[in-house]
Amino acid sequence: MTRRTVFLLLIAALIGVGPTAADEDPSSPADAESTEPQEFPKKLYSGRVVFLEDALEEQGVETFEETGRHVVLETDEGDLIPILADWRGRAFYQDEQLRDRKVELIGFLRPGLPYLNVIAVYTFDEDGERMYTDYWCDVCSIPMYMIQPCECCQGDVRLRFQKQDLPEYIDGEGEGSTSK
Numbered sequence: 001m002t003r004r005t006v007f008l009l010l011i012a013a014l015i016g017v018g019p020t021a022a023d024e025d026p027s028s029p030a031d032a033e034s035t036e037p038q039e040f041p042k043k044l045y046s047g048r049v050v051f052l053e054d055a056l057e058e059q060g061v062e063t064f065e066e067t068g069r070h071v072v073l074e075t076d077e078g079d080l081i082p083i084l085a086d087w088r089g090r091a092f093y094q095d096e097q098l099r100d101r102k103v104e105l106i107g108f109l110r111p112g113l114p115y116l117n118v119i120a121v122y123t124f125d126e127d128g129e130r131m132y133t134d135y136w137c138d139v140c141s142i143p144m145y146m147i148q149p150c151e152c153c154q155g156d157v158r159l160r161f162q163k164q165d166l167p168e169y170i171d172g173e174g175e176g177s178t179s180k
């Protein structure tokens, strides 16, 4: 297991998401950065993730091609929140399976930075069941959070869906709910 994998697992354990987090032994000391998301209130954001240029086009706003690289969460209220392409949000830029569908995202906004830091992704299956969504290597049985070669065997990872309720600190109150 790489240092980065341990780091990501620690994040998952700290924020209380990820079915596999509890199964892993976070025996290594936490990286200093792993506590960073704790500083900001985490909320639930509901909507669907779309390309910014498509969302703007619907609103009659004309932009040039550079806009097309950005993805945003179009909330149920119609707000557009850009998604930070970090260790968790990057998957929305990479994977069309995550776009144009109902999602619930747990995340936070840093003061002064209008980009959503996503820390957990939920999608919904055809029956409307909430599915915790991440990536998985079947060979090594480790989770990952973007499309990349497995950090262990360098093989392919697949998008994984697991039926799961929201963590207790979110409590399903919808967008704007405060973290506990």
Ligand SMILES: [Zn+2]
Pocket (backbone or CB within 6 Å): 137, 138, 139, 140, 141, 150, 151, 152, 153, 154, 155
């Ligand atoms: Zn692997």
